[in-house]
Amino acid sequence: MKPILIVMTSHSQKGDTGQPTGYFLSEVTHPLAVFDREGLPVAFASIKGGEPPVDGFDLEDATNARYWNDPDFRARIAGSLKLADVNPADYSAIFFAGGHGAVWDFPVSAAVNEKSRAIWEQGGVVGAVCHGPAALTNVTLADGKPLVAGRKVAAFTDAEEVAVGLQDVVPFLLSSRLAELGAQMQPGPDWTETVAVDGRLVTGQNPQSASAVGEEIAKLLKA
Numbered sequence: 599m600k601p602i603l604i605v606m607t608s609h610s611q612k613g614d615t616g617q618p619t620g621y622f623l624s625e626v627t628h629p630l631a632v633f634d635r636e637g638l639p640v641a642f643a644s645i646k647g648g649e650p651p652v653d654g655f656d657l658e659d660a661t662n663a664r665y666w667n668d669p670d671f672r673a674r675i676a677g678s679l680k681l682a683d684v685n686p687a688d689y690s691a692i693f694f695a696g697g698h699g700a701v702w703d704f705p706v707s708a709a710v711n712e713k714s715r716a717i718w719e720q721g722g723v724v725g726a727v728c729h730g731p732a733a734l735t736n737v738t739l740a741d742g743k744p745l746v747a748g749r750k751v752a753a754f755t756d757a758e759e760v761a762v763g764l765q766d767v768v769p770f771l772l773s774s775r776l777a778e779l780g781a782q783m784q785p786g787p788d789w790t791e792t793v794a795v796d797g798r799l800v801t802g803q804n805p806q807s808a809s810a811v812g813e814e815i816a817k818l819l820k821a
Contacts, residue, residue: 621653694733
Protein backbone atom coordinates (compact mmCIF):
# COMPACT_ATOMS: atom_id res chain seq x y z
CA MET A 599 0.00 0.00 0.00
CA LYS A 600 1.36 3.41 -0.95
CA PRO A 601 1.26 5.94 1.92
CA ILE A 602 -1.43 8.48 2.64
CA LEU A 603 0.01 11.99 2.41
CA ILE A 604 -1.23 14.19 5.27
CA VAL A 605 -0.80 17.85 4.32
CA MET A 606 -0.67 20.72 6.83
CA THR A 607 -0.73 24.48 6.52
CA SER A 608 2.44 26.53 6.97
CA HIS A 609 0.52 29.75 7.68
CA SER A 610 0.91 30.94 11.26
CA GLN A 611 -1.27 34.04 11.78
CA LYS A 612 -4.97 34.84 11.50
CA GLY A 613 -4.99 37.76 9.08
CA ASP A 614 -3.87 41.01 10.68
CA THR A 615 -5.03 40.02 14.17
CA GLY A 616 -1.64 38.90 15.48
CA GLN A 617 -3.37 35.75 16.74
CA PRO A 618 -1.39 32.58 16.05
CA THR A 619 -2.79 29.68 14.06
CA GLY A 620 -1.57 26.70 12.07
CA TYR A 621 -2.78 23.13 11.57
CA PHE A 622 -5.32 21.88 14.12
CA LEU A 623 -3.59 19.12 16.05
CA SER A 624 -6.55 16.76 16.43
CA GLU A 625 -7.26 16.98 12.70
CA VAL A 626 -3.92 15.26 12.19
CA THR A 627 -3.81 12.92 15.18
CA HIS A 628 -7.36 11.58 15.04
CA PRO A 629 -7.23 10.45 11.39
CA LEU A 630 -3.67 9.26 11.98
CA ALA A 631 -4.87 7.04 14.82
CA VAL A 632 -7.31 5.42 12.40
CA PHE A 633 -4.66 4.94 9.71
CA ASP A 634 -2.21 3.47 12.23
CA ARG A 635 -4.85 1.10 13.58
CA GLU A 636 -5.66 -0.06 10.06
CA GLY A 637 -2.01 -0.55 9.14
CA LEU A 638 -2.03 2.20 6.52
CA PRO A 639 1.31 3.96 6.05
CA VAL A 640 1.44 7.75 6.32
CA ALA A 641 3.78 10.55 5.27
CA PHE A 642 3.61 14.21 6.26
CA ALA A 643 3.91 17.31 4.11
CA SER A 644 3.26 21.01 4.50
CA ILE A 645 3.21 23.93 2.12
CA LYS A 646 6.69 25.15 3.04
CA GLY A 647 8.11 21.92 4.47
CA GLY A 648 9.79 21.56 7.84
CA GLU A 649 7.91 22.05 11.09
CA PRO A 650 4.49 23.63 10.52
CA PRO A 651 2.81 25.86 13.13
CA VAL A 652 0.30 24.10 15.35
CA ASP A 653 -3.11 25.23 16.61
CA GLY A 654 -5.82 23.46 18.59
CA PHE A 655 -3.11 22.39 20.99
CA ASP A 656 -5.20 20.41 23.48
CA LEU A 657 -3.24 17.79 25.37
CA GLU A 658 -6.28 16.91 27.46
CA ASP A 659 -7.33 15.09 24.30
CA ALA A 660 -5.83 11.65 24.88
CA THR A 661 -5.06 11.03 21.20
CA ASN A 662 -3.31 14.39 20.89
CA ALA A 663 -1.29 13.68 24.03
CA ARG A 664 -0.29 10.19 22.91
CA TYR A 665 1.11 11.43 19.63
CA TRP A 666 2.56 14.72 20.85
CA ASN A 667 4.52 12.86 23.53
CA ASP A 668 5.87 10.39 20.95
CA PRO A 669 9.34 11.50 19.79
CA ASP A 670 8.91 9.68 16.47
CA PHE A 671 5.72 11.56 15.66
CA ARG A 672 7.27 14.88 16.63
CA ALA A 673 10.31 14.22 14.45
CA ARG A 674 8.17 13.27 11.48
CA ILE A 675 6.08 16.41 11.81
CA ALA A 676 9.18 18.59 12.23
CA GLY A 677 10.61 17.07 9.06
CA SER A 678 7.49 17.40 6.93
CA LEU A 679 8.11 17.32 3.21
CA LYS A 680 7.61 20.43 1.12
CA LEU A 681 4.45 19.67 -0.84
CA ALA A 682 5.91 20.95 -4.11
CA ASP A 683 8.71 18.38 -3.83
CA VAL A 684 6.61 15.24 -3.44
CA ASN A 685 5.97 12.77 -6.25
CA PRO A 686 2.21 12.16 -6.31
CA ALA A 687 2.75 8.73 -7.88
CA ASP A 688 4.16 7.62 -4.51
CA TYR A 689 0.84 8.09 -2.64
CA SER A 690 -2.53 6.36 -2.47
CA ALA A 691 -4.34 9.36 -0.99
CA ILE A 692 -3.88 13.00 -0.06
CA PHE A 693 -5.53 14.35 3.08
CA PHE A 694 -5.65 18.03 4.01
CA ALA A 695 -5.85 18.74 7.74
CA GLY A 696 -7.58 21.91 8.85
CA GLY A 697 -6.73 24.75 11.14
CA HIS A 698 -7.45 28.34 10.21
CA GLY A 699 -4.06 28.75 8.55
CA ALA A 700 -5.29 26.54 5.72
CA VAL A 701 -7.61 29.20 4.32
CA TRP A 702 -4.63 31.44 3.64
CA ASP A 703 -2.06 29.16 2.02
CA PHE A 704 -3.90 26.12 0.61
CA PRO A 705 -5.95 28.09 -1.95
CA VAL A 706 -2.94 29.89 -3.44
CA SER A 707 -0.57 26.91 -3.60
CA ALA A 708 0.12 25.61 -7.09
CA ALA A 709 1.37 22.41 -5.47
CA VAL A 710 -2.01 21.78 -3.85
CA ASN A 711 -3.66 21.80 -7.26
CA GLU A 712 -0.93 19.82 -8.99
CA LYS A 713 -0.55 17.04 -6.40
CA SER A 714 -4.26 16.68 -5.68
CA ARG A 715 -5.15 16.49 -9.35
CA ALA A 716 -2.47 13.90 -10.00
CA ILE A 717 -3.49 11.68 -7.09
CA TRP A 718 -7.17 11.95 -8.04
CA GLU A 719 -6.57 11.20 -11.70
CA GLN A 720 -4.38 8.20 -10.89
CA GLY A 721 -7.34 6.74 -8.98
CA GLY A 722 -6.38 7.87 -5.48
CA VAL A 723 -8.44 9.31 -2.65
CA VAL A 724 -8.68 13.02 -1.83
CA GLY A 725 -9.74 13.94 1.70
CA ALA A 726 -9.98 17.03 3.88
CA VAL A 727 -11.52 18.16 7.15
CA CYS A 728 -12.74 21.44 8.68
CA HIS A 729 -10.73 24.24 6.99
CA GLY A 730 -8.74 21.63 5.05
CA PRO A 731 -11.27 21.76 2.19
CA ALA A 732 -9.84 25.22 1.47
CA ALA A 733 -7.44 23.14 -0.62
CA LEU A 734 -10.35 22.10 -2.81
CA THR A 735 -11.07 25.69 -3.83
CA ASN A 736 -7.86 25.42 -5.86
CA VAL A 737 -8.13 21.94 -7.40
CA THR A 738 -9.12 21.67 -11.04
CA LEU A 739 -9.08 18.49 -13.09
CA ALA A 740 -7.58 17.95 -16.53
CA ASP A 741 -10.81 19.16 -18.15
CA GLY A 742 -10.50 22.47 -16.28
CA LYS A 743 -13.47 21.86 -14.00
CA PRO A 744 -13.20 22.19 -10.21
CA LEU A 745 -12.87 18.82 -8.48
CA VAL A 746 -15.76 19.77 -6.19
CA ALA A 747 -18.19 20.71 -8.96
CA GLY A 748 -21.33 18.60 -8.63
CA ARG A 749 -19.89 16.61 -5.72
CA LYS A 750 -21.06 16.36 -2.12
CA VAL A 751 -18.74 18.25 0.22
CA ALA A 752 -18.63 18.96 3.96
CA ALA A 753 -16.50 21.80 5.33
CA PHE A 754 -16.38 24.33 8.17
CA THR A 755 -19.67 26.14 7.80
CA ASP A 756 -20.28 29.86 7.57
CA ALA A 757 -22.29 29.57 10.79
CA GLU A 758 -19.34 27.98 12.60
CA GLU A 759 -17.05 30.75 11.31
CA VAL A 760 -19.44 33.32 12.73
CA ALA A 761 -19.59 31.36 15.99
CA VAL A 762 -15.82 31.67 16.41
CA GLY A 763 -15.93 35.36 15.45
CA LEU A 764 -13.59 35.12 12.48
CA GLN A 765 -16.01 35.74 9.61
CA ASP A 766 -14.40 39.13 8.93
CA VAL A 767 -10.83 37.89 9.43
CA VAL A 768 -10.65 34.92 7.05
CA PRO A 769 -10.06 35.81 3.39
CA PHE A 770 -13.35 34.13 2.43
CA LEU A 771 -16.10 32.01 3.95
CA LEU A 772 -15.13 28.48 3.06
CA SER A 773 -18.50 26.82 2.60
CA SER A 774 -19.78 29.73 0.51
CA ARG A 775 -16.71 29.60 -1.72
CA LEU A 776 -17.04 25.86 -2.26
CA ALA A 777 -20.73 26.29 -3.13
CA GLU A 778 -19.78 28.95 -5.68
CA LEU A 779 -17.55 26.35 -7.33
CA GLY A 780 -20.50 23.99 -7.69
CA ALA A 781 -20.03 21.83 -4.62
CA GLN A 782 -23.17 20.29 -3.16
CA MET A 783 -22.61 21.35 0.43
CA GLN A 784 -23.74 18.95 3.17
CA PRO A 785 -23.85 21.05 6.35
CA GLY A 786 -24.71 19.52 9.70
CA PRO A 787 -25.50 21.33 12.95
CA ASP A 788 -22.60 23.32 14.40
CA TRP A 789 -19.88 21.21 16.05
CA THR A 790 -21.42 17.85 15.15
CA GLU A 791 -19.74 15.00 13.31
CA THR A 792 -20.59 15.51 9.64
CA VAL A 793 -18.88 13.69 6.79
CA ALA A 794 -19.57 13.66 3.06
CA VAL A 795 -18.35 10.83 0.82
CA ASP A 796 -18.68 11.23 -2.94
CA GLY A 797 -16.77 8.48 -4.69
CA ARG A 798 -13.11 8.99 -3.81
CA LEU A 799 -13.70 12.43 -2.27
CA VAL A 800 -14.05 12.40 1.54
CA THR A 801 -14.64 15.60 3.49
CA GLY A 802 -15.60 16.54 7.04
CA GLN A 803 -17.08 19.65 8.58
CA ASN A 804 -15.13 20.34 11.79
CA PRO A 805 -12.71 18.84 14.35
CA GLN A 806 -15.50 16.58 15.58
CA SER A 807 -15.50 14.94 12.13
CA ALA A 808 -11.77 14.16 11.91
CA SER A 809 -11.88 10.53 13.06
CA ALA A 810 -14.85 9.73 10.85
CA VAL A 811 -13.08 11.18 7.81
CA GLY A 812 -10.13 8.93 8.61
CA GLU A 813 -12.47 5.93 8.84
CA GLU A 814 -14.01 6.66 5.44
CA ILE A 815 -10.61 7.13 3.78
CA ALA A 816 -9.43 3.86 5.30
CA LYS A 817 -12.52 2.04 3.99
CA LEU A 818 -11.87 3.26 0.46
CA LEU A 819 -8.21 2.31 0.55
CA LYS A 820 -8.89 -1.16 1.93
CA ALA A 821 -11.82 -1.92 -0.36
